Amino acid sequence: MEPLNLISVIAVFVLAFAVMVGGIVSLVRVFSRPREKREEKIRAGEEREVERLARDLALVETARTEAELANRAKSDFLAVISHELRTPLNAILGFAAIIEDRIYDSTEGGPTAAERYTDSARNIREGGEHMLSIVNNILDLSKVEAGGMELNEETFDPVAVVHAAVNLMRGRAETLAITLKVSLPDRLPPLFADGRLVKQMLINLLSNAVESTPRDGWIVITVEGDGKGGLTIVVADTGRGIAEDDLVLALTPFRTFGDQQARMSHGIGFGLPLVKSLIELHGGAFQINSKLGAGTTVALTFPPERVGDRIGAGGAAAANANGAI
DSSP states (O other), rough: HHHHHHHHHHHHHHHHHHHHHHHHHHHHHHHHHHHHHHHHHHHHHHHHHHHHHHHHHHHHHHHHHHHHHHHHHHHHHHHHHHHHHHHHHHHHHHHHHHHHHHHGOOOOOOOOOOOOOHHHHHHHHHHHHHHHHHOOOOOOOHHHHTTTOOOOOOOEEHHHHHHHHHHHHOOOOOTOOOOEEEEOOOOOOOOOOHHHHHHHHHHHHHHHHHHHOTTTOOEEEEEEEEEEEEOOEEEEEEOOOOOOOHHHHHHTTTOOSSSSSHHHOSSSSSSHHHHHHHHHHHHOOOEEEETTSSSSEEEEOOGGGGGGGGGGHHHHHHHHHHHHO
């Protein structure tokens, strides 16, 4: 065979071999592609499963944390409410036993037995009123949260309600050497609201202030216009105050905060939440400013449509519909 023909034959064979190899590679790629896709799908599915398991684990961890917090809140609440109820109950039982056994009949000098029995009866009444107020507050807060609280609206003088609330707390404040001041303008417009609930809000705020204010401290309550036609009632004290991190807990129903002594003194955890709920039920605004060791100031603002002449036809119509006027 001539050299040229041999080279041509070899070139043909090389070209044919290259074509064959290329075809085989192409076939391998064609047949391996579904496998690669299957592997990609498997990997994607595994990644999605891992992500789902991570989300489920996070949800379980969150639920566990919430359950622990709820259990702790329940324990704190039970401890504080037991203290709140047991203290006046022990006093009631003790003074009742004094009257039953006529302990003072044999006393000589000082107040007469009748006067002492009268004091014991008054202490029993005060203890019972305290326990009743706790139960009523719990029921009222439950009604508000369930949407079942109805306002018994009427037009009244806010000055009279402020003085009524202050008079109820003045004796307790004087016993603890706390100065209780009232700062009111000469004239105030009438207020269209539920007078009983307004008084209850003020009593709760004043009670919190008295319990958190040390001896020789002071509490002041003021009433003034908000500059927009509304009316603002402010209760300020020089008490221990509330830490910034605890403010959210202070406004959460049945949640206590601080150490054990602070939890006992702050009550059973519904004073501020109830006041906030009641003022918002009136369409008003609740504002609190407090700093640990520097006292607390709470402002309740009633909207213009509930104040003075701004009650107007709408307010009067609503009052007539409710039978309040």
